[in-house]
Amino acid sequence: MIKIERLSKTYRVEGQEVSALDDITLEIGKGEVFGIIGRSGAGKSTLLRSLNLLERPSTGQVLIDGEDITGFDHNRLHTLRQRIGMIFQHFNLLSAKTVAGNIDWPLRCTGNLDAARRAERVSELLALVGLSEHANKYPAQLSGGQKQRVGIARALANRPRLLLCDEATSALDPETTQSILRLLLDINRRLGLTIVLITHEMQVIRTLCDRVAVIDGGRIVESGRVADVFLHPRHPVTRSMVAQGDPLTAAMLDPAHAFAQDKLRGTLVRLTYLGDVTYQPILSRIMAASAARFTILQGEVSSIKDLPFGQLLLELEGGNEDIRKVFAELDRHRIHHEVLQ
Numbered sequence: 001m002i003k004i005e006r007l008s009k010t011y012r013v014e015g016q017e018v019s020a021l022d023d024i025t026l027e028i029g030k031g032e033v034f035g036i037i038g039r040s041g042a043g044k045s046t047l048l049r050s051l052n053l054l055e056r057p058s059t060g061q062v063l064i065d066g067e068d069i070t071g072f073d074h075n076r077l078h079t080l081r082q083r084i085g086m087i088f089q090h091f092n093l094l095s096a097k098t099v100a101g102n103i104d105w106p107l108r109c110t111g112n113l114d115a116a117r118r119a120e121r122v123s124e125l126l127a128l129v130g131l132s133e134h135a136n137k138y139p140a141q142l143s144g145g146q147k148q149r150v151g152i153a154r155a156l157a158n159r160p161r162l163l164l165c166d167e168a169t170s171a172l173d174p175e176t177t178q179s180i181l182r183l184l185l186d187i188n189r190r191l192g193l194t195i196v197l198i199t200h201e202m203q204v205i206r207t208l209c210d211r212v213a214v215i216d217g218g219r220i221v222e223s224g225r226v227a228d229v230f231l232h233p234r235h236p237v238t239r240s241m242v243a244q245g246d247p248l249t250a251a252m253l254d255p256a257h258a259f260a261q262d263k264l265r266g267t268l269v270r271l272t273y274l275g276d277v278t279y280q281p282i283l284s285r286i287m288a289a290s291a292a293r294f295t296i297l298q299g300e301v302s303s304i305k306d307l308p309f310g311q312l313l314l315e316l317e318g319g320n321e322d323i324r325k326v327f328a329e330l331d332r333h334r335i336h337h338e339v340l341q
C-alpha cells in the first residue's frame, strides 16, 4: 500500500543544512500496523509527516497504492489527505466545539453528507470509540484518554484507508495507554485500516504492531517482524530501546550485568521460542531424554501482540556430546538457542 523509496529530507537552518531523513526505503502492507521507533530527534515525525506530505521530501518518492504522491497538485493532495486520518500526542481538538462538533468538523469540511447523514455518522463514531454519553461535553471536561478517543473518532470520520499516529499515547498514563492501544487494534481489525505509528516506547510497538523500523540519525538501522526485532535486537539503539521498557529482556540479552559470573559452572544459553510451542512441555521432554542437566537462571512467558513467546536463560551442564544432542533437539522443535558464554 505504501512504498517509500530513497526518501531524504534536509532542512536549512541559519544557512546550514540539517539532515532529518537520509535515504529511507520502506514498504508497508495494506491492513498492517507498522511502527517506527527511535530516540528524540531521530527523524520519526518527519518520516510520518512525509506520508501525507505535511513535510515535503527533499528527494525520493512516496507511493500510495502505486501513485507517487510527491507529484500531486493541490487538489489531488487535498483529496488524498481526506483519505488519510491523523492523531496527535496533544490531541489537537477544537476547544470551542463539543465532542460531537469536533467529530463533525472533518465531515463538514468534506461536504459530502447532509446534516442528517453527518449526525448519523457522528453517532456511529461516538459508539465506536465508546463516547456516546459524552457527545455534548467540551474537550476541557474530558480526561486525556477521552480526548484521544475524540481524536481517533475525528480521524476516522471520512473513512480513511490509512491512519497516522504521532506519539498518540505519550501524554497518557500506562492504563489509559493500554485502553487506547486496544481501541486502535480493534479498529485495525474491524475496519482493515492500515496504521502507521511513531513512538519512542517499545511497549507500544509490542502491543500493537506487526512490523517495526528502528530509526536513528535519519536512517533505518533495523527493521522486521516485531517478535524478531524485540527478541533479537542487533543494533545498539534497538537494544537500548528494548532495555528501557523491559529490564528482564535486557538482562537476558546481556547477562554479564545480571549474574554472578563466578557461580557459573556450565554453558550459559538463552532460549527463545514463539507460538504454540510456548505451551508445550518440550524442554522437559528433551532434558528427560538427555544426560545433560539444566538450571533456569531467568525466564519469561508473555506475548507480542497475540503471539505467545518464551525466553529462558539456562545454565547447561554435561558432556559436549550431551549438550550437542540437546541443541539438535531444540533445533528440531524450532526453539532458538544462543550460547552466551
Ligand SMILES: Nc1ncnc2c1ncn2[C@@H]1O[C@H](COP(=O)(O)OP(=O)(O)OP(=O)(O)O)[C@@H](O)[C@H]1O
Binding pocket: 011, 012, 013, 018, 019, 020, 038, 039, 040, 041, 042, 043, 044, 045, 046, 047, 200
Ligand atoms: N522544521 C524544522 N526545521 C529544522 N530542523 C528540523 C525541523 N523539523 C525537524 N528538524 C530536525 O530534524 C531532525 C529530526 O526531527 P524529528 O522531529 O523528525 O525527530 P523525532 O524523532 O520526531 O523527534 P521527537 O521524538 O523529539 O519528536 C532533528 O534534528 C530536528 O532538529
